Amino acid sequence: MLEIFKENGFFILNNVITSLKIDAIISNLKKKIKINAKEINTSSSKYVYCTGRWGSSSNIMKCIDDSLDNIAQIQLEEVLKKKLKLQKKNIICKNKDIKEAVPLHQDISYSPNNPYHFSLWLALDNVNRNTGALQLIPKSHKLPIQPAVDFWSPMYSSSKIYNKLHKTDIKVIELKKGDAVIFDSRLWHGSLKSISGKDRHAYVTRWEILDFGFPNIPKIKPEYFGMWNCHDITINILRSSLKNFNSSACHNDDFVTLINKWKNIIQNNDISSINKNKANEDLGNVSILHQAATKHDAGDLTGKIYKNLWYSLLSHL
DSSP states (O other): OHHHHHHHSEEEEOOSSOHHHHHHHHHHHHHHHHHHHHHTTOOHHHHHHHOEEEOTTSGGGGGSOHHHHHHHHHHHHHHHOSOEEEEEEEEEEESSSOOOOEEEEOGGGGOSSSOOSEEEEEESSOBOTTBTOEEEOTTGGGSOOOOOOOTTSTTOOHHHHHTTSOGGGOEEEOBOTTOEEEEETTSOEEEOOBOSOOOEEEEEEEEEETTOOOOOOOOOOOOSSSTTTHHHHHHHHHHHHGGGGTOOOOTTOOHHHHHHHHHHHHHHSOOTTOOHHHHHHHHHHHHHHHHHHHHHOEEESSSOHHHHHHHHTGGGO
C-alpha cells in the first residue's frame, strides 16, 4: 500500500468505521445543524446552503468521538510504516441545498505556515458521481506545487487549471459509507457537482508524517477579491458607499448591522442595474455565513456566498 501511495498519490481503505457508528454520527450531526440554524434565526436548509464545512473547534465536530481518530491513526501508521500527528479536521457535506462542484486544487498550497502531508477523507454516506464524489488526478502529486487556487474569486477561471492538467487522467472516487480515501496534500483533486440531491457527508482529517520534511510551498497570492480578503473588502465597499444614500456607517457597527442597513437601503432606493431581490438574498446569505463562521467555526465549502454578493451588489457600488 505504501508503494501505491508513493506512486499514485492516494489509496483507499475499506470499512474504517461501521455503518451503525456512522448512523449515530449523522443523526447527531443533523440535530446540531438544527440547533445552530435556530441560534442565528435561519432554517437548517439555508444554514447548510451558506456553509457546508465545519472546522475543528465547531460544536458540529462533537458528533465525532475521538476514538475514531485513534482508530484511523493506528490503521494509517500500520499501512504507511510511519509515526503520524493529527493536524486538523473538518466535517463537510453536499446535499439538496449545497450542490456545487469544488474545483481542482492542491491542499498543501493553502497551508504554507501549517502544512500537512496527506488527508483521510472518510465517507459518512455512500458516495458516487451523482452525489458529488471526489475526483483525483493520479500521480499529480509529482507535479510542481502551484500557488493556491482562489475559486472564491469572481476572476477565477477553471480553464486556466484544466489547461495545465490532463483531464483524461481524472479518476472519480466512489465509496461506500465507512470507506476512506487517503491522498497526498500535493495531489490535484476536487469534487463533482451533486445532481441527485442525496446527502454526501464526509469526515476529513489532515495528517503530518513525523520527522518528514515539506517541499517549498509558494506564497499565497490573493486576488483583488477572494477567499483571503472578501470579508474585509465587503465591509470597506459597503461602508464607503453609504454616503451615496445620505447615510453613514458607524465604525462601531458590527458586520450584521451593516448588512441590515444595506438591506433597508436597497428596499427603499432605486439603484441602477441592481436586482433588489437577488442583492437582498445575497446580503442575507453573507450574514448567515458570517454568523456561522463566528459562532460555529463554519465555512463556505464551494466559495459561492461572497462571490454571489460581488456580482449582485458590490461590483455595482
